[in-house]
Amino acid sequence: MEKQEIEARVKKIISKILGVDEGKITSESRFVEDLGTESVQSLELVAAFEEEFGIEMEEDAALEVKTVDKAIEFIKKHLENK
């Protein structure tokens, strides 16, 4: 899957779960500081990414991801190793 497609789908999920306008989500956006993600929402994001891309993310590693760009990279890597 191309990075652009992953990015579009990731932003859509973030927008839906966090209630943030998609246009305001950039690659550099930080989940906590810029998007206001609470710990409960971070778990919802992990679950939604897993469902969307059919992957399994290890909890500790997934929660180390701090920005949207890193999340895209993280998912891309998982898809490549699938």
Next chain:
Amino acid sequence: MKVLIFEDSNWINLTPLSYIKPVFELRCGFSTLFDKIRCKVEKMEIGLWVREYLINLIKAKYNYPVNDESFFMDDLLLINSRWLVTSKDKIEIIDEGIYQSEGDFVYAVLKQGTVKKIWDGDIDRFISEIKNHVKKEEKNVRIIKYPWHFIHFNSEILQDDFEFIGKSGIKGKFHSNAIIYGDEKRVYTEKDSEVHPFVVLDTHAGPIYIDKKAKIFPNARIEGPCYIGEDTQIMPGANIREGNSFGPVCRIGGEVEESIFHSYSNKYHDGFIGHSYIGEFVNLGALTTNSDLKNDYSSVVVYVNGKPVDTGELKVGSFIGDHTKTSIGVFFNTGSSVGMMCNVTSGGILPKFFPSFIWYINGRYMKGLGIEMMLKTAKIAMERRGRTLSLEEEEVIRKVYEITEEQRKEYISKSRKIT
């Protein structure tokens, strides 16, 4: 003769309560199963036998030999740690024999020769083999098979423990505007305990024992039988109905009926908990409530290790594992089993079974924050009450995380929108 207090493979039927502690550490009445057994055999040489992953932890906690095979080289009194011993129960050490209660092993008196002949290193095989070598006798005693049995017997055991200890009277601070409603001889307050103004201790249905440093704040009403453990606090206005045991360092508010709080757990706020066993370091958010009676008055089914079991009882609440936390406004269904280190948030009708370490958010089972983050939270919670998570305890929690992983994944997977 040596005494070996053992747990058999039935510990799994007492989960989630027994995941990180041996069965004999579970509580009924004033004390644990171990304390009650020890009273009967304290002059003898005692040893303990636990499941393998608990060995290091129990060795660190007790000054008794643990899983020491040399016990099987001697005359042996073998006691099932699921035996809920009362003051009236007697251990007869006269003839070689096995004592059972409705087919369940209670204790056995064995000669060295018999022990050596049967022992092959496996406790469960040893137990089932004994009956082929010695005479059997039926005993009318209480054996704990499932978590709800602790609740079933608690009121009776509270009464029995009070009589056995035989203390009565006020040794702590008792404000002149607090009252004992009923027989005053059925109250004992330990030194350094405090009973504040406008507290009502109602002893019509049973005795009330308030242990050292416990505090009962104004306007609380406590109905006997009840045990309030060391350094436990009953919050202002609490409605403590009959049949409750609160272990040490708990904070209890709202309405509680026929329940056991193991120790170090908090239910500060309003909300009802009934016919429930709450583990250690559990935190129940404000208004957390459990149902303990079905609207059609049918018998309650509880999931034991993920499988439904009909309790045959009309009133059964929740069984909540150690270190679990609930958010504000969680409503548990009748007969819920909530694993250890779970995080349950409110929303709709909740399921009746929560695998350990799971997070339940917006009506779905989810992975938690990972074991490292959960251990970090546990350490903070324990430090707040002056306790430290030992290396052995941490090792046991990690092991339980591992052995419950498959079940957790199964439930998360079922909960997915797309699989």
